[in-house]
Amino acid sequence: MPSSITPDIAGLRALSHPVRLRMLTLLRGEGPATATTLAARLDLNTGATSYHLRQLAQHGFIEEDTARGNARDRWWRAAHQSTRTDFRDEGVVDSDVEAYLTTVAMLYADRMRAAVSEMAFLPQEWRRVGTLSDWERRLTPARADELVARLAGIIDGAEDSDAEDAVPFTLNLNAFPRPGQRWGE
Template sequence: MELTSITPDVAGLRALGHPTRLKMLGMLRSEGPATATTLATRLGINTGQTSYHLRQLAQHGFIVDERERGDGRDRWWKAAHQSTRTAPEPADPADREAFDAYIRAVAMIYAQNIQDAVREGPLLPKAWREASTFSDYHVRVTAKHAEALTTRMHELFMELREDADDDPDAADFVFQFQAFPRPGHLGGEEA
């Protein structure tokens, strides 16, 4: 299956800068179509809030109606794409603020995923516990080399998407890949 992605404009980044919306989009991508009621239950929020967030996601092209489901009473939603990519960082400070809010929301979701994985770890079968890792690697590289490495990792992860589609022993396995200069070591100067 070919991976489809969306590169949002600044307005789309603003919409995704809300952690609840970002989490809802992730759920629709990983768990499939759902109604506002189903998502509200999973997220522990009311259906009015959920419906509002779904309309915002739809307005910016992140989700669409799942027309094959529903009975006129329930509206089903599905992700329009499997991935969100970002364009280069905007130069305009107002646009940069939307970009930064989106990145902060992504970081919050990733941190929650790691916390959930740690909490569930002891409940996993031994083989899955042994396949999991919480590792970091501190290496010295140039910015050009770092970009080349992250590109190679992205390509590797995209190759893995199709490896186990039909294997009954396969399970959803999350690779959260973050790469950044060690905080506090570059002084925060402009590039």
């Protein structure tokens, strides 16, 4: 599976729907599934689920898993391990970017809340790893861009483990100018 996709503006619009982004997250994290399975997980009807799956497939985020199922059951799998965003393109419309990023932020917050609520039930060795930390640095745009690229490189370089005690470990990289600043004053 290719490691990442950088969607065009139409792809960003498709991912701006929370159900589609949740479906993609499930397919990446839990592996291939049918519309029926995803409908049950997301509390949707299969017709709506199938529609959203077709939208994801149309934009290259998922593909049919032809090695599974039969004529009655279509299986779907993620086509990439991650989604990258690059907003430097002149063709990107700000409202489309904002809609996509709002959906991503909402889903990240939901996932963090779920992780925090489950912390007390984790095995002891897993309670000591991970962080919900934040740092603030005064940076120029060039230094901020360099820092984000270096952090992404570290994450990209981390290889999956085949060890028996390895589990899926979520990493979100969020970097942005502190909200509420007054620009140009």
